[in-house]
Amino acid sequence: MRPLPRSFYDRDTVLVARELLGKHLVFAPDGVPRIGRIVETEAYLGPHDLAAHSSKGLTERTRVMFGPPGHAYVYLIYGMHYCLNVVTEREGHASAVLLRAIEPIQNVSGRTCGPGLLCKAMGIDKRLNGHDLLSDDLFITETSSPECFRIVARPRIGVDYAGAWAKRKLRFYIRGNAFVSRP
DNA sequence: CACAGGATCCGG
DNA sequence: CGGATCCTGTGG
Numbered sequence: 001m002r003p004l005p006r007s008f009y010d011r012d013t014v015l016v017a018r019e020l021l022g023k024h025l026v027f028a029p030d031g032v033p034r035i036g037r038i039v040e041t042e043a044y045l046g047p048h049d050l051a052a053h054s055s056k057g058l059t060e061r062t063r064v065m066f067g068p069p070g071h072a073y074v075y076l077i078y079g080m081h082y083c084l085n086v087v088t089e090r091e092g093h094a095s096a097v098l099l100r101a102i103e104p105i106q107n108v109s110g111r112t113c114g115p116g117l118l119c120k121a122m123g124i125d126k127r128l129n130g131h132d133l134l135s136d137d138l139f140i141t142e143t144s145s146p147e148c149f150r151i152v153a154r155p156r157i158g159v160d161y162a163g164a165w166a167k168r169k170l171r172f173y174i175r176g177n178a179f180v181s182r183p
Numbered sequence: 184c185a186c187a188g189g190a191t192c193c194g195g
Numbered sequence: 196c197g198g199a200t201c202c203t204g205t206g207g
Contacts, residue, residue, distance in 0.1 A: 042190070051190070061203060079200030081191050098190060116191050126202095158190055 001026060001033075003139035009069035013088040013095040017043040018151055018172050020086070020140065025102055027122050028137050034122055036102030036112060037143070040173040040180050042156045044085070046095040051162035054094035064130045066094045072138060074119070074129040081116025082125050086133060086140070100157070100171070103179040114181040150175040157182060 004023070009016060020038050027034045044052035053075070054065045064073045065087060073085040073096050085096040102112045102122075110121040119125065124138075133139050153169040160166050173180045 044190075053190075056204080059204065075190085076200095076202060078189060078191050079202070083190060085190085100190090114191070156190070161189090 001139075001141045003134045003136075003141060004070075006068075006070040006134060009086060009088050009133070010090060011088065013043045013045055013097060014170065016086070016088045017041040017097045017170070020097060020099070021151060021172060021174055022143065022146055022149060024105060024141050024143055025099065025122070026139055026141060027124060029123065032107055034108050035106040036108050036118070036122060037105050038099060038101075038140070039103050039177045040099075040101035040113075040171070042098040042100055042172070043170040044096050044098065045170070046089075046093055049095075049162075050165045051156060051159035052095070054096075058094075062094070065096050066092055067130075070133045072128050072131040072133060074124060074126050074131075076126060077116070082119040083115040084119055084122075084124050084128075101173070101179050101181045103177065113179050149177075 020041050023038050025036045047054045053062045058066050068091040069087050071087045073087055077083055085098045088095045100115050102118050108121050111117045112121045131138050152173050152175045154171045156171045
């Protein structure tokens, strides 16, 4: 299992969000790999995207989003759930892809159909904020035998405050997959 | 220092 | 549909 190269993340955010579908998220904090297949993502395009955290500007919280691609942006939401993003495009572009759901593959127990549940099941918290995804304990990898699937595009969840940006179809999931949070 | 609000989840 | 729960950003 090899981590995807930095060049994978240093590309158009919508393309990265779509191509992350079907890939394996691996977290091995104690050497034992917990693996989930990514089945649902959302693209956050940068400061001009009013649904993106980076639209509020560079702050301590959004610092990682403004950094180089291929790093984990983890934040606490509603005081109780963590969300995991991967930073995309060149440094300073401040775009990212939110991982919303995975299908358990190995050493993952509990529900995984939602960004908070995904992190809980994988054991991911804010200690991983800023973590390089080209590392040996947290990374995303190509599957050995990729399956064919159709991609569905829908508006993102929970961003009604973002005006016209809330209507953009920047949420992507694998059609028919049982682990998608809101099919 | 005070306070408002959030890329969610759960239970009724 | 409301409540949980707490960190962050902003303003005084």
